[in-house]
Structures are given as C-alpha cells and as structure tokens.
Amino acid sequence: MAAPVALGIVGFGIMGERLLRAALAAPPSAIRLAGVWDPSPAAIQRLRGIAPQVPILTSADAAIAASDCLYIASPPAFHLDHARGAFAAGKAAFLEKPLAVSRDEARAFVAEAERSGARGAVNFPMASSPAVAQLTAWRTQGAVGAPRSLSITVAFATWPRGWQRDAASWLDRPEQGGFTREVISHFLFLTRRQCGPIALEEARATFAAPGLSETAIAARLTAGDLPVSLSGGVGTTLQDDHNAWVLEGPAGAIRLRDWSFAERRQPDGIWAAAPDALPNEKMRPMVLQGQLDGVARMTRGEAHPLATLREALEVQEIVEAILAAR
Numbered sequence: 001m002a003a004p005v006a007l008g009i010v011g012f013g014i015m016g017e018r019l020l021r022a023a024l025a026a027p028p029s030a031i032r033l034a035g036v037w038d039p040s041p042a043a044i045q046r047l048r049g050i051a052p053q054v055p056i057l058t059s060a061d062a063a064i065a066a067s068d069c070l071y072i073a074s075p076p077a078f079h080l081d082h083a084r085g086a087f088a089a090g091k092a093a094f095l096e097k098p099l100a101v102s103r104d105e106a107r108a109f110v111a112e113a114e115r116s117g118a119r120g121a122v123n124f125p126m127a128s129s130p131a132v133a134q135l136t137a138w139r140t141q142g143a144v145g146a147p148r149s150l151s152i153t154v155a156f157a158t159w160p161r162g163w164q165r166d167a168a169s170w171l172d173r174p175e176q177g178g179f180t181r182e183v184i185s186h187f188l189f190l191t192r193r194q195c196g197p198i199a200l201e202e203a204r205a206t207f208a209a210p211g212l213s214e215t216a217i218a219a220r221l222t223a224g225d226l227p228v229s230l231s232g233g234v235g236t237t238l239q240d241d242h243n244a245w246v247l248e249g250p251a252g253a254i255r256l257r258d259w260s261f262a263e264r265r266q267p268d269g270i271w272a273a274a275p276d277a278l279p280n281e282k283m284r285p286m287v288l289q290g291q292l293d294g295v296a297r298m299t300r301g302e303a304h305p306l307a308t309l310r311e312a313l314e315v316q317e318i319v320e321a322i323l324a325a326r
Contacts, residue, residue: 002300004028004029004030004031004032004296005030005031005032005068005069005295005296005299005300006032006033006034006066006067006068006069007023007031007032007033007034007067007068007069007070007071007292007295008034008035008036008037008057008063008064008066008067008069008070008071009033009035009036009037009063009070009071009073010036010037010038010060010063010070010071010072010073010074010078010082011038011072011073011074011075011078011096012036012038012040012043012044012046012047012073013038013043013073013166013167014163014164014166014167015073015096015123016036016038016043016071016073017046017047017050018284018288019071019073019123019288019291019292020033020036020047020050020051020054021050021285022285022288022289022291022292023292024051024054025285025289026289026292030292030293030296031292031295031296033051033054033055034055034063034066034067034068035054035055035056035057035062035063035066035067036054036055036056036057036063037056037057037058037059037060037062037063044056060081060082060085061085064082064085064086064089064091065089067086067091068091068092068299069086069091069092069093069094069119069295069298069299070082070083070085070086070091070092070093070094071094071123071295072086072093072094072095072096073096074096075167075170075176076096076097076098076099076100076101076170076176076181077100077101077170077175077176079095079096079098079099079100080099080100080105080106080109083095083109083113083120084109084112087112087113087116087118087120092118092119092120092121092295092298092299093118093119093120093121094120094121094122094123094295094298094306095120095121095122095123095309095312096122096123097122097123097124097181097185097312097315097316098181098185098312098315098316098319099122099309099312099313099316100316101175101176103316103317103320106313106316107313109309110309110310110312110313113309114309114310119298119299119301120298120308120309121294121295121298121304121306121307121308121309122306122307122308122309122311122312123291123306123307124185124186124189124306124307124311124312124315125186125284125287125288125291126186126189126190126193127189127193127290127291127294127305127306127307128287128288128289128290128291128293128294128305128306129260129283129287129290130276130283130286130287131256131259131260131261131262131274131277131283132190132256132262134262134274134276135194135247135254135256135262136194138254138262138264139194139247139254142251143251143252143254143264144247144248144249144251144252144253144254145249145250145251145252146249146250147195147226147247147248147249148226148248148249148250149226149227149228149229149247149248150191150195150223150226150227150228150229150245150246150247150248151228151229151230151244151245151246151248152184152187152188152191152228152229152230152231152243152244152245152246153230153231153232153242153243153244154179154183154184154187154231154232154233154241154242154243155232155233155234155236155237155239155241155242155243156179156232156233156234156235156236156237156239156240156241156242157234157235157237157238157239157240158234158235159171159172159178159179159213159215159234160172160177161240161241162240163240171213172212172213173211173212173213174207174211174212174213174214174323177213178213178214178323179213179214179232179234180205180214180217180232180319180322180323181319181323183232183241183243184217184230184232184319184322185315185316185319187230187243187245188315188318188319189307189311189312189315190245190256191221191223191228191245192223192311192314192315193311194223194247195223195224195226195228195247196223196224196225196226197223197224197314198221198222198223198228198314198315198318199221199222200219200220200221200318200321200322201219201220201221201222202219202220202325203217203218203219203220203321203322203325204217204218204219204325204326205217205322205323205324205325205326206326207326214323215233215234215235216231216232216233216234216236217230217231217232217233217322217323218230218231218232219231219322219325221318230322241258241259242258243257243258243259244256244257244258245257252264252265253265255271257271258279258280259280259283260277260278260279260280260282260283260284261273261274261277261279262274262277263277290305291306294306
C-alpha cells in the first residue's frame with residue numbers, strides 16, 4: 001500500500017480550514033497533514049483551537065519542504081509564487097482559483113507547468129460533486145437529448161457573503177475579488193466539463209462604486225455550439241447565496257440548484273430533486289473527501305478528476321473578459 005500523501009497548507013482562511021477539516025476526517029492511509037503556515041497570528045490561534053495536533057510551520061518554504069503536495073489557499077496575488085516554489089522543489093500543488101491576478105502571468109505559469117510536467121490541479125469542487133455526477137447520469141439516460149440552451153444565474157443578498165466578511169479586504173476589491181471570480185467561475189468550469197470549450201460573445205459588468213468589486217454582470221457565451229446565458233447580481237435576493245445552472249433540450253431539462261441539488265423537470269413543469277439530494281452544508285464534506293482523493297491520486301501521478309491548470313486558465317480567461325466589459 002502506498003504511503004499517505006503529506007499535505008501542507010498555505011493560508012488558513014475559510015478554504016484552508018475547510019480542507020483541513022476534511023483531511024482530518026480522511027483515512028490516515030490516504031492523507032497526512034504535514035502542517036499549516038499562515039502569516040496571520042489570528043489564523044494560527046484559530047488553528048490551535050481547531051486542531052492543536054497539526055504542526056504550525058514557520059514559512060511557505062517550510063510548508064513546501066514538509067509536504068508531498070502543497071494546498072495553496074492564500075489570496076490570489078500569492079498563488080503563483082507558492083505554486084512555483086512547490087514545483088521547483090519537485091512537489092505537487094493544489095491551488096485555489098483564480099490562478100493569478102494577471103492573465104498574462106497565469107498563461108505563462110500554465111505553459112511552464114505543462115512544459116515541465118509539473119503535478120498541479122485547481123480546487124473546483126464540482127469535479128467531485130455527487131450532484132454533478134447525477135446530472136451526468138441523467139444526461140446519459142437521455143433526460144435532455146441534444147442540448148439546446150444553458151442558463152446560469154447567481155444572486156446574493158450582499159457581497160461578500162456573510163461568512164466571508166473577514167476576507168472583505170480582498171474579496172470586495174476589483175483586483176482579486178468579486179462574485180464573478182469567486183462563484184461564477186465554478187459554473188463556468190461545470191459548463192466547460194459538460195458542454196465543451198467556452199467562448200464569450202457579449203458581456204457587461206457593473207461596478208457601483210470605485211475601488212469595489214462588481215455588483216452585476218450579464219453575458220452571452222457559447223459552450224461548444226451551445227448558446228449560454230449568464231447573469232448575476234448583488235442585492236437581488238434575500239438569500240445569502242442563490243444559483244441555478246439549467247440545461248434544456250428536446251427531451252427535457254435538468255439543473256443544479258444552490259450548489260448541491262440535482263433536479264429534473266417533470267412533465268408538469270415541477271422540478272424534482274434527486275432522491276439522495278442534500279443541502280450544500282451536508283454535501284460539502286463528501287465533495288471535499290472526493291477532492292482529497294483526487295489530490296492523493298494527482299500527487300502520485302495517477303489519473304484524477306480534478307480541474308487541470310489548463311481548465312482553470314480557460315475559466316479565468318472568460319471571467320476576466322467579462323469583468324473587463326464595462
């Protein structure tokens with residue numbers, strides 16, 4: 001049996017904590033937590049309260065040295081420095097999105113990684129989502145037929161969402177934050193996986209105040225030859241977070257709603273959820289376990305379902321083009 005993969009974590013914000021908790025719950029034969037580094041004393045204090053047994057490391061370099069794979073959950077401006085450090089040391093890297101703040105830097109990074117054969121992947125959890133697997137199964141069974149259209153809608157009561165307030169210093173800034181990067185990117189990844197390469201036809205982004213992230217976007221795209229409509233806005237729902245990815249065809253329609261509900265439209269027009277559907281807070285641990293299994297496989301050089309660096313770059317190209325269309 002292969003030795004467990006040593007996972008080091010750089011950045012102990014919301015995402016770092018979520019993956020750490022998933023790793024603590026994973027079989028010890030698969031993942032071993034090598035340690036965490038975060039420059040914030042408050043983050044380290046929080047880590048001590050959650051998992052005092054996990055080593056606290058002194059730098060990103062120390063995290064790289066201690067790990068087989070480095071999970072990079074720092075703000076986007078630091079992603080590439082950490083990933084390049086991991087690759088230079090012969091380690092794998094599992095990055096949060098977006099790859100970088102600059103598209104040119106992201107393109108150069110992906111080209112370098114592909115040339116060198118570096119082991120890297122990006123955390124788009126829909127790659128391991130049981131709800132997405134259900135959508136795929138329905139499509140295979142003919143529930144949609146040849147798709148005719150796809151619509152993506154996202155809505156928020158406020159941005160950042162309530163549970164992200166501590167990261168507002170970058171999540172609500174146009175350089176690194178905004179809901180198009182943070183949320184819509186996931187649905188663009190899903191679209192790319194399900195329907196083919198994405199091209200932007202037309203877009204508009206609205207910024208209500210200088211120096212803050214977008215408050216609304218609208219776009220027309222294609223995925224393969226499929227027309228896609230996309231819209232999103234802040235202050236357009238009372239819910240913290242609402243979203244829907246809806247695929248329609250001559251045989252019917254399916255959708256992913258609110259991250260985790262796979263639903264199929266019945267002949268009477270009513271949407272019916274899959275029998276095993278769960279709200280996102282209950283499905284998330286299952287999804288993250290799937291992602292960690294992919295991390296272990298990727299680190300060992302085996303086939304895995306995780307988003308590739310190239311897929312993440314393609315998503316980032318579309319996201320940044322939407323945000324530039326004012």
